Amino acid sequence: MEPLLTLEQIFGRGCVMNGRGSYHNSQWLPGELSQDSSSGSLLTVAGDIPMFCHTDVGRDCCLELLQAAGHRVGANLLKYTNADSYYARLNELQQDGKNVIFNYAHLPNEFEAEQYWTPRELLLFLNNKRNLSELVPGRHVPSRVLLSIEQFLNKDRYAFDYPYVVKAATDQPNGGGIEVVICYSPADLDQAKELFASCSYVVMEQYLDIRKNFCIQFAQTVDGELVYLGSAEQIINKQGKYSGNWMDVHDQPPAEAIDLCKQVMRKAAELGYYGFAGIDTVITENNDIYIIDLNFRQNGSTVALLFQNSVAEEWGATVMKARKWKSNLSYDEFELHARALIAEKRLLPLCIYNPAMQTADKPIFLSGAVVGKSKTDVLETERYMLTLGFE
Structure with a gap:
């Protein structure tokens, strides 16, 4: 099995890959067990790039099973077993002056911002839902309103009638739909108010009649090449939570949607970004195209697409x-x-x-x-x- 791209082709040499979220900055990410069990998700495309992974995904028996499928697995694994060993590894890299590719930004005191391979502030900006309209052409942005948490908590009526969508607008990393609530009723709104009470802002967005929901993915390489990785149809339940992806060579998004996402990627590249990105793009029953979320990181289906x-x-x-x-x-x-x-x-x-x-x-x-x-x-x-x- 040969991937479309390896980490070295995307990021170059001299970096370390860390796909795990911070132990102290993961409110809107899956739980600790989920993160640890997925920490080796890039093993099959890592090559010689040093990569963080939990000890329990780096066992010889696990790597041998990957090799049985034709994979070449990462040769330089930085294994951790718990929070203490994880932060010890980070500290060693910081002391050695190594630069780290973070899939999810950590807290300022956890790692020096100067040693982020992709600038930390840029990661925060690109992935904060409040900034969607600064990167996406207006007619492809759903109707949305940014509310302070005080405005959200203290109102009974809003710009939208049920159903509508409420999302955390935060610099904290997020994924899997954990930071999204689809409000069909006052009970759902109460749930959203409780869930987002610690946020400073939320985005309230129109509910779309979605026919297809694609994660359209790219890699911007260190050499300046923009590579289309493919598209994965997202499996999303009624509550907006993610549970996997379909990839079918005969069922692809329209060319207009792919071109739209390329425009977004080029804007991010102009700001200095390179690496993976998955752009959540929906096609409505009326065939309108909207971008509903930006994920400037590895996504759940990225590695599968690399082997498609x-x-x-x-x-x-x-x-x-x-x-x-x-x-x-x-x-x-x-x-x-x-x-x-x-x-x-x-x-x-x-x-x-x-x-x-x-x-x-x-x-x-x-x-x-x-x-x-x-x-x-x-x-x-x-x-x-x-x-x-x-x-």
Whole structure:
């Protein structure tokens, strides 16, 4: 398996990759176990770039299973086991003058801003939802209002009737829809007020009648090349929470949407940004195109997209579904089933978490993609995996 790009091709040499969020700045990110179990999500594209990952995704058995799928795994892993060892690693890098690529900005006292590979203030600006309209052409921005938290908490009526969307407008890292509430009723509004009470601002946005929701992704390289990585249809529930992506070579966003996102990427590049970006773009039932969120970082489907061409060439698969599974099987049983699925060219693993002390609350996690020639093929494999103990 050959990725479309490696980290070295995107960021150059002399940097360290850290995909994990801060232990103290993750209010709007998935929980600690979720972050640790995904900390090796870039293992298969890291090459020689040093990369942070939890010890339980860097085990030899986990790396060997990735290699069984044809991956070359990262050769220089900076492993941590808990917050203490994580910050010890960061401190060593800071003392050595190393520059770090942060997927999620950390607090100012956690790492020197001068040693961010991508400027910290630029990361904050690009990813704060209040700044969307500064990067996206106006007619492609949903109707929205920025409210101070006092305005939001103390009002009973707003510019929109139900349903509408409320989002945290914050410099804190966010992802997975944790910072979004879709308000269908006063009860949902009460939930939003409780959830966002610690924020300084929120964005209130019109509810769109969405037909398709794509994460359109790019990489801006250190050499100045803008590379379109592909698009992944997002699987979003009624509450606005993310649970995976479909990638189908025959089901792509319109060219106008891709070109629109390229404009946004070029604006970010002019500000000095390079690296990954996923631009959440929706097509409404009226065929209008809106950009609803900007994610200047690796996204949940980024690595799967990097292997989409290789999967098509090597395995003949044109449809992929990227997601995360958990399993309470023993690791030996898990590996036996996973190797069989790989051999049958039905499963592409991208990151495996094998906890040292496995419990019901700390199971094995597998991040990857089910592949096939159609969505029917993929869904059939998913159902089969469930019978094997992959939930």
